[in-house]
Amino acid sequence: MKADHPQAVNEAPIDFSAHTMAEINRVIGLFPEGKQKSAILRILHFVQDEFGWVSVGAMNRVAQILAIEPIEVYEVATFYTMFHLDPVGKNVLEVCRTGPCQLVGSDDLISYIEEKLDIKVGETTKDGMFTLKTVECLGACGYGPMLMCKYQFYERLNKEKVNEMLDAMRAASNS
Amino acid sequence: MSRKLLIEHAEVPGIASFETYRKHGGYASVEKALKTMSPDEVVDEVKKSGLRGRGGAGFPTGMKWSFLAKPEGVERHLVCNADESEPGTFKDRYLMEKLPHLLIEGMITSSYALGARRSYIYIRGEFMYVLRILEKAIAEAYANGMLGKNILGSGYDLDLVVTPGGGAYICGEETALLESLEGKRGNPRMKPPFPAVKGLWGNPTVVNNVESIAAVVPIVNEGGEAYAQIGIERSTGTKLISASGNLVRPGVYEIELGLSVEEFIYGDDYCRGIANGKKLKACIPGGSSVPILPHYLVTKTAAGTDRLMTYESLADGGFASGSMLGSGGFIVFDEDQCIVRNTWNFARFYAHESCGQCSPCREGTGWMEKVLFRLEHGMGTLEDISLLEEINKKIEGNTICPLGDAAAWPVAAAIRHFRDEFEWHVNSPQEAQKRNYGLIQAPLEA
Numbered sequence: 192m193k194a195d196h197p198q199a200v201n202e203a204p205i206d207f208s209a210h211t212m213a214e215i216n217r218v219i220g221l222f223p224e225g226k227q228k229s230a231i232l233r234i235l236h237f238v239q240d241e242f243g244w245v246s247v248g249a250m251n252r253v254a255q256i257l258a259i260e261p262i263e264v265y266e267v268a269t270f271y272t273m274f275h276l277d278p279v280g281k282n283v284l285e286v287c288r289t290g291p292c293q294l295v296g297s298d299d300l301i302s303y304i305e306e307k308l309d310i311k312v313g314e315t316t317k318d319g320m321f322t323l324k325t326v327e328c329l330g331a332c333g334y335g336p337m338l339m340c341k342y343q344f345y346e347r348l349n350k351e352k353v354n355e356m357l358d359a360m361r362a363a364s365n366s
Numbered sequence: 367m368s369r370k371l372l373i374e375h376a377e378v379p380g381i382a383s384f385e386t387y388r389k390h391g392g393y394a395s396v397e398k399a400l401k402t403m404s405p406d407e408v409v410d411e412v413k414k415s416g417l418r419g420r421g422g423a424g425f426p427t428g429m430k431w432s433f434l435a436k437p438e439g440v441e442r443h444l445v446c447n448a449d450e451s452e453p454g455t456f457k458d459r460y461l462m463e464k465l466p467h468l469l470i471e472g473m474i475t476s477s478y479a480l481g482a483r484r485s486y487i488y489i490r491g492e493f494m495y496v497l498r499i500l501e502k503a504i505a506e507a508y509a510n511g512m513l514g515k516n517i518l519g520s521g522y523d524l525d526l527v528v529t530p531g532g533g534a535y536i537c538g539e540e541t542a543l544l545e546s547l548e549g550k551r552g553n554p555r556m557k558p559p560f561p562a563v564k565g566l567w568g569n570p571t572v573v574n575n576v577e578s579i580a581a582v583v584p585i586v587n588e589g590g591e592a593y594a595q596i597g598i599e600r601s602t603g604t605k606l607i608s609a610s611g612n613l614v615r616p617g618v619y620e621i622e623l624g625l626s627v628e629e630f631i632y633g634d635d636y637c638r639g640i641a642n643g644k645k646l647k648a649c650i651p652g653g654s655s656v657p658i659l660p661h662y663l664v665t666k667t668a669a670g671t672d673r674l675m676t677y678e679s680l681a682d683g684g685f686a687s688g689s690m691l692g693s694g695g696f697i698v699f700d701e702d703q704c705i706v707r708n709t710w711n712f713a714r715f716y717a718h719e720s721c722g723q724c725s726p727c728r729e730g731t732g733w734m735e736k737v738l739f740r741l742e743h744g745m746g747t748l749e750d751i752s753l754l755e756e757i758n759k760k761i762e763g764n765t766i767c768p769l770g771d772a773a774a775w776p777v778a779a780a781i782r783h784f785r786d787e788f789e790w791h792v793n794s795p796q797e798a799q800k801r802n803y804g805l806i807q808a809p810l811e812a
Contacts, residue, residue, distance in 0.1 A: 218529075221527045221529070222527070223484065226548075226567060228548065228549030228550075229529065229547060229548055229549045230529070230549070231549040232491065232529070232530055232531060232532045232546070232549070233529055233530055235532065236491065236494065236530060236532070257549075263549075263550075266550075266551055267532075267549065267550065267551060270532075270534065270551040270552065270721075271491070271531065271532025271533050271534050271552075272532070272533040272534065273491045273492065273532045273533035274532060274533075288711075289453045289654075289711065289712075289715050290453050290454070290654055290697065290708055290711050290712050290715070291453055291454050291610040291611055291695075291697050293707075293708070293711050294610070294611045294612055294697070294699060294703060294708070295610075295611070295612065326533075327453075327535065327715050327718055327719060328451060328452075328453040328454075328535070328654075328715065329492050330450045330451060330455065330456045330458075330459050330490065330492065330493065331456055331459075332453065332454050332455070332456050332608060332610035332611075332616075332695065332697070333456055333608060333609060333610045333616035333617045333618065334456075334616070335610070339492060342492070342494040342495055343495065344495075
């Protein structure tokens with residue numbers, strides 16, 4: 192994360208795809224005149240969908256689009272934990288570690304994925320395929336242990352399901 | 367088996383589509399309200415129903431609605447709190463995913479009652495797939511004349527928008543939610559002014575939980591008095607309970623308030639008992655912020671009466687021997703679970719989720735996490751237990767929003783009921799580190 196660097200504001204804004212821009216304009220249009228800033232979280236999700244993470248250049252571009260100061264984007268992007276402010280792997284595995292999931296084995300799930308991918312929580316595999324993170328409660332407490340990847344929930348996981356899931360993700364990312 | 371007013375049709379194939387939902391009686395409350403009732407009459411029915419906020423606080427919904435300021439020429443808003451993030455709670459997700467039109471119907475009827483013409487559903491960012499389901503359903507509602515201009519020829523206009531959060535528990539607090547909805551950091555606001563006077567963009571605003579808004583549908587259809595017939599005393603109607611932890615059949619259940627806790631945990635229609643033939647050790651009945659109950663206070667109160675699933679019965683005994691219904695996040699612990707480990711886990715959650723605005727919460731939650739980590743990992747002292755109690759007192763009541771209290775109370779309750787287990791961690795540090803905490807569970811051994 193470099194948004195706290197004094198030079199961040201000077202980092203060149205990057206361009207978004209036509210698809211992302213169309214989506215951004217659509218959601219800005221959902222709010223009343225003068226309240227475009229309300230669309231900022233949805234826009235940051237779109238940016239992350241396109242690039243996999245949210246760079247300073249991307250945040251500077253969002254500031255231009257919403258006609259607000261860059262700091263107003265940085266302060267939001269750094270507050271909400273879903274936004275990756277550093278580059279990540281193609282598949283970010285976000286494992287729920289909170290109480291109800293822990294009761295049904297999330298600690299084991301985390302260790303198993305660490306072992307399987309040969310990385311620790313917070314790291315990315317050498318081939319850039321997977322990043323492993325732990326997150327707080329995802330609202331799937333009755334279906335744990337679980338993880339989220341690309342807004343998809345993988346629930347009631349066991350070793351077999353994890354193996355299948357990782358293979359499917361690898362295949363999808365290589366195709 | 368409890369009567370189902372909300373999720374009866376949840377598993378009907380195609381119920382997420384407008385057509386199927388309509389065939390099953392959907393949007394009847396919109397027709398009834400807009401064609402035959404004044405907005406105040408709708409508010410009166412909600413008051414008569416005795417409905418209490420289903421997000422956790424349990425404040426009477428009708429009363430909350432009647433506080434809404436209505437100055438001339440100022441826009442008002444209804445905002446649906448779909449930021450479901452209280453650990454143990456996952457009922458709103460189920461409702462929205464299965465029955466998106468039920469929430470939309472409730473939003474229209476409720477917005478009409480409040481005179482709101484621009485309403486919003488703020489959903490947690492992790493539920494992006496649910497947001498897409500809702501967006502599709504909203505488009506269908508517009509296409510069928512249930513949203514937009516002149517709904518059903520009544521002259522009433524309403525625009526409804528669904529928008530995501532970005533991963534922050536604090537945004538479930540209503541003023542933090544409004545900040546977030548304005549595109550800012552989710553720092554709770556000082557109250558007063560309350561949202562009913564100055565809410566979204568400074569306009570009078572009502573913020574209600576998904577389930578509360580959905581409950582307005584059967585209330586308007588069948589009348590507030592009929593709704594109030596269900597349940598006991600001031601706990602009227604039905605409630606969605608999210609059951610998790612070591613249960614045979616965890617999941618979302620709609621119960622009539624007044625069901626016994628015994629029946630809910632062990633009954634065939636509900637959770638069917640503790641998983642893997644184990645015994646019940648403890649239960650957190652209303653989401654991670656409410657006090658934990660040891661097994662002997664779960665199905666019976668301290669006075670020996672049956673504990674019921676109601677606001678009053680779960681709170682029976684106060685903090686000494688009771689808990690709260692809260693959001694209905696019912697978390698069950700089997701005999702192998704370690705209370706110290708769980709208390710540390712939740713303390714870590716609150717430390718992670720504190721917005722950092724108030725020092726007692728920002729610093730206190732971090733301290734509690736560190737002290738509990740020490741205790742759990744066999745590095746603690748007996749003084750640490752009293753230190754926790756002291757930190758607790760310094761957080762409680764000294765913060766802008768209830769997150770501080772929500773972090774402090776569960777720790778206090780865990781020490782109150784399981785002090786011996788905390789002391790055991792201090793006195794047997796070797797064993798505390800070796801002990802199997804019940805982590806090796808069947809699901810991972812496929």
